Amino acid sequence: xxxxxxxxxxxDTIDPSLIPTHKKQPLRLGPGLRHNPPSTILPTVAxxxxxxxxxxxxxxEYNGGRYIPSQGDLVIGQVAxxxxxxxxxxxxPYTANASLPHLSFEGATKKTRPQLLPGxxxxxxxxxxxxxMDPELECVSATTGRAEGLGPLTGGMxxxxxxxxxxxxxxxxxxxxxxxxxxxxxxxxxLAFETAVGRNGRVWVSSDSLxxxxxxxxxxxxxxxxxxxxxxxxxxxxxxxxxxx
Amino acid sequence: xxxxxxxxxTLSPLPRADGSAKYSYAGYTVTATVTGPIEAQRRDEHAYExxxxxxxxxxxxVGGTRERHLESILQSSLSQLILVKNFPRTLIQIVLxxxxxPDNDYVNTKLVQTSLNFxxxxxxxxxxxxxxxxxxMPMRATATSxxxxxxxxxxxxxxxxxxxxxxxxxxxxxxxxxxxxQDELLLAESEGxxxxxxxxxxxxxxxxxxxxxxxxxxxxxxLVDDESLNGPDMRQFLRSTLETKVDxxxxxx
Numbered sequence: 001x002x003x004x005x006x007x008x009x010x011x012d013t014i015d016p017s018l019i020p021t022h023k024k025q026p027l028r029l030g031p032g033l034r035h036n037p038p039s040t041i042l043p044t045v046a047x048x049x050x051x052x053x054x055x056x057x058x059x060x061e062y063n064g065g066r067y068i069p070s071q072g073d074l075v076i077g078q079v080a081x082x083x084x085x086x087x088x089x090x091x092x093p094y095t096a097n098a099s100l101p102h103l104s105f106e107g108a109t110k111k112t113r114p115q116l117l118p119g120x121x122x123x124x125x126x127x128x129x130x131x132x133m134d135p136e137l138e139c140v141s142a143t144t145g146r147a148e149g150l151g152p153l154t155g156g157m158x159x160x161x162x163x164x165x166x167x168x169x170x171x172x173x174x175x176x177x178x179x180x181x182x183x184x185x186x187x188x189x190x191l192a193f194e195t196a197v198g199r200n201g202r203v204w205v206s207s208d209s210l211x212x213x214x215x216x217x218x219x220x221x222x223x224x225x226x227x228x229x230x231x232x233x234x235x236x237x238x239x240x241x242x243x244x245x
Numbered sequence: 246x247x248x249x250x251x252x253x254x255t256l257s258p259l260p261r262a263d264g265s266a267k268y269s270y271a272g273y274t275v276t277a278t279v280t281g282p283i284e285a286q287r288r289d290e291h292a293y294e295x296x297x298x299x300x301x302x303x304x305x306x307v308g309g310t311r312e313r314h315l316e317s318i319l320q321s322s323l324s325q326l327i328l329v330k331n332f333p334r335t336l337i338q339i340v341l342x343x344x345x346x347p348d349n350d351y352v353n354t355k356l357v358q359t360s361l362n363f364x365x366x367x368x369x370x371x372x373x374x375x376x377x378x379x380x381x382m383p384m385r386a387t388a389t390s391x392x393x394x395x396x397x398x399x400x401x402x403x404x405x406x407x408x409x410x411x412x413x414x415x416x417x418x419x420x421x422x423x424x425x426x427q428d429e430l431l432l433a434e435s436e437g438x439x440x441x442x443x444x445x446x447x448x449x450x451x452x453x454x455x456x457x458x459x460x461x462x463x464x465x466x467x468l469v470d471d472e473s474l475n476g477p478d479m480r481q482f483l484r485s486t487l488e489t490k491v492d493x494x495x496x497x498x
Binding site: 005007009010011012032034042044045046047048061062063064065066068093094095096131132164168178179180225227229 | 257260263264280281282283284326328331332333334335378379380381382383384385386387425426427483484487488490491493494495496497498
């Protein structure tokens, strides 16, 4: 595994044999890499270098740090305040607020739009992320006009997790690729709950029973902090369920 | 003396900070946190780059002029390392809390307060770099640093790497140098009387400590015993510390 995904530190030289080449597709650089013209590629963070030959792309896999918005990410934001035609939404603490127009909700018109009070949670997609401008969000797909699961999150509770765990939970096959099974296990134990995962390291959990919300949140944060594997996650779920009953 | 103990570091000991590190070597223990990029105050804002704010807190009491000087030295070095242009109009805050300093049996430490505390700079810089790596802050390169003293003995002067407090007390001149991982000189601060030849000597010694992992990889085995006298391989230490952290973070891969 180590040979496949070598450790890189900022400024390390990348062995040219590791850089994928393709006849037609241009090389795509993901997070953690920097192109230094004319032809140098340098890592900017410490992590494992991952290359995808099929997509002709490479990136550095790492965990930690602060969320930096990028276009298309799903995030859970907290409404800070409302202006005349947009909400100011907080994505990460102590950073400039993102803007969420009042009209970018499903079926919203000037007369009917969701009334969000300061502190309300919203599940939104980042539409504009640019280092020189504050990010912009939307709760509706611009192409279809449908919410597609986005919108205000009512009830429930948000838990903070690491960016790495949020990324793993958002993977299409989080069990096989991300090695995260705790939510499936909790569901299999007969708990009814719904979750929303924000790329900014927030997980929202909602259920009819408050006990379930706390239990799911605790299971997720403990999995994150202790870096549990699939087998340990099963044990944790069993333990938490036993304690609850 | 504690100088013989290898350096020791813990990454991300503080769960609430964006990045943190605890580092101890040669009797110094420093904990650092990194927060950022966050919203900068209007007066600190730069239109095209992030403002790097370094805060040094001494082990006891509140900081004074000496800490402000250390902060200005570290600030200029660290903003060279961080890709500040990636985060315009933001603030990157680095807080360095000194937890322990080595005891000096020969002098009253209170008196040292007046002069600049050179041997602490490598510890502070090393901790700051580790904390920045833990915060996944985009950086140009990593850095390693060393303190070198020129001691005159029986009429001849010699350079002492990783000088002890006693060495520094009696030294003719003390130098702090830092190198980036691309072998570029990042920081050079000197204090005392020295000649150009002595400085060249100091430069070579510091470079050997800071940049030697490349040489040992090339298979220069003979030098290994010699080198170990001149302090540990800082770059190798940095890499192995990060390797442990990255492996733990990506255990699911």
